Amino acid sequence: MSEQSKSSQDPDHTPRVVIAGAGIAGVQTAVALREAGWRGAITLLGDEPHQPYDRPPLSKALLLGPADGATFDIDFAALGIDLHLGRPVTALRPGAHEMDTAEGPIAYDHAVLATGADPVLLPGSEDRAGVHLLRTLDDAERLRSVLAARQRVVVVGAGWIGAEFATAAREAGSTVTVVEAADRPLAGALPAEVADRMTGWYADAGAELRTGTRVAAVSSGEVALADGTTLPADAVVVGIGARPATAWLAGSGVALSPQDGSVLADDQLRTSVPDVFAVGDCASFPSARYGRRLLIHHWDNALQGPRTVAENITRGAAEGVVYDPVPYFWSEQFGRFVQYAGHHEGADETIWRGDPAGASWAVLWLRENRLAALLAVGRPRDLAQGRKLIEKGAALDRDRAADATLPLKAAAR
Template sequence: MAGVQTAVALREQGWTGQVVVLGAEPHQPYDRPPLSKAVLLGKAEGSAFDVDFAALDIELRLGLRVSGVRPGQRLVDTDAGPVAYRHLVIATGAEPIALPGSEGVPGVHLLRTLDDAQRLRPVLAEQHDVVVVGAGWIGAEFATAAREAGCNVTVVEAAHRPLAGALPGAVAGYMATWYADSGAELRTGARVAEVEPGAVLLADGTRLPAGAVVVGIGARPATAWLAGSGIALAPDGSVLADDALRASAPDVYAVGDCVSFPSARYGARLLVHHWDNALQGPRTVAAHIVGSETALTTADRYDPVPYFWSEQFGRFVQYAGHHAGADTMLWRGDPTSAAWTVCWLRDGALVALLAVGRPRDLTQGRKLIEQSAHLDEARATDPTVPLKSAVR
């Protein structure tokens, strides 16, 4: 998404020079969200972007792995030799973290690429017993698809609740009940000791039958290939960019899951592993490549309200903002019901929102976060009051 959107944005904003997209995968560039849904369940063969690359004069070089970059010489090293650049945009995304000790074990899967999804389709079609390691967003989405396909599903999570790294316990605790409601078993506080063909062994001695094991324990920026380049990386491995998404080397930018950037809105450096970030960032990068630095305004600085969504266990979950640093949490609706919202405030201003089955709250709340709007807490907690009407 990030690489393709950068190429398209360059053309839309008037760049007339050569545009080359290098990609390690052999497939036409594709969208990832359908992989854990339609593609996985066999309802779609792929999710290629509807982009006429030839008409836009965008050259695709697919099946070509990049191994390094030499900023001093303005060269990218690839399997087919060096490629010269005037401007370089790093859009290598993130790579899933493997479960230690599971490498090479038959029946162990990751879910990140189209090939991953296609390898998993027979698992669902044959209704294997499935063990999912990790109750994060991808674990929940895969478990949802596997249950829809009729598989027996057990989700194993080392923390004591799902989404432990993403949401407070007071919120995620209610989401734990969704697993049982769907017929999946959720085991929290459960550590994997060993994975063997056909089974997962837990640290407490439990042996779980597993026709397939799907690992969803997180992802890290795919930046190992930048070693030795001199391009600065943050401790989390992300490209260390400024508020224009510029890296530390001249004329090098980064977009999407591989880059972190300073947010004046939240007073923190953000690393956002979500689709919307890969859609928004390229516009900023294209503006800086096409335009002169002196002509750019603060509007061209990248400081978005992060946004993502997830479809799991029959629920549409949406999140906007960044709740770290909030001092107040408000509930809109009953979290044991099918539709509810959580709002986070800092000094009275809305900074983040999680909406379950309440898309209108999300749409209105996202705008209010952008405006740093202050809410009347009494009105904001009344789910019958439109969120925009709760502004003080």
């Protein structure tokens, strides 16, 4: 039900949107609601005591410099956004239209679930001194002191976060060993023929990469691997993935994925219960573009999804807006700017642009002759043009697409 229709039924009632989570998805939803014309109340609930901040710098600039630039430059009071810090939501009760917190329940007309994702922990290391995660501002602050001391660091996990932290640690002068259970870095994100081209980046930066081995135990000053090797470690950084932060929704009636625990939002980011939406890292959604449900743990999704939620709350169900973006993310690692757009699973052809042994190259994935995804290393123009081609569903001329001297847009048929 739209704001206008609720207000017409009860002129004295001020409709309220309550947003659980004050990360980028929650903050952007609050701001987007005002931009979309929402005139009711907005309550934003954050777990942490800090003013809302951006997360991408945590694994990049903030590890080596001050945290001042991370805080969002938003005047919440001026926008009429009621911000509560250090007040996590503990339960959702759709029948009563209330969210529970330690300070008491908060009634809502519309609720937005934007609780993000929780890092996966290394079994047996939860309470170990010297074991770190990199998910929050406090995590980054603790790790900054580790890097300042130029300690011996073992990074568990060679995914995006692991590579970015290893990059910062090497820049700070730390000795770095990265341990990955899979046979290559980025095993869960990219095909082997692409990820294999990135393996040498670690050695080039002076970091040791050990693949195909698991961590058996972490103790004071060392990490024991399953192959019997013991690595000296003044600090251990765990980056082995994240899961949607949805455990608090147990018993709420909100449908969750049995595979990954994400909120099963529809193509308008509505959940299975009335008047409740979900956005960002905690939610998956069906993509008509790719013919499958997507769970995207990247900044751009947390930035774009809130606009759809805001429009759908403000307009009401009769004028729903569908969310079907071209996924996008970037990573800065070992002196390279890596960008990705689209979704390569289901592609039936791969095209290389440039020499992957060089400083700049790209790989394209096609499905039925149309560009479905691309990875660009040091080629931002390819990424910008490719993203537009994916949005258009453009077919490509293969020979022109493979010619790295031509603009990628010149390959469109």
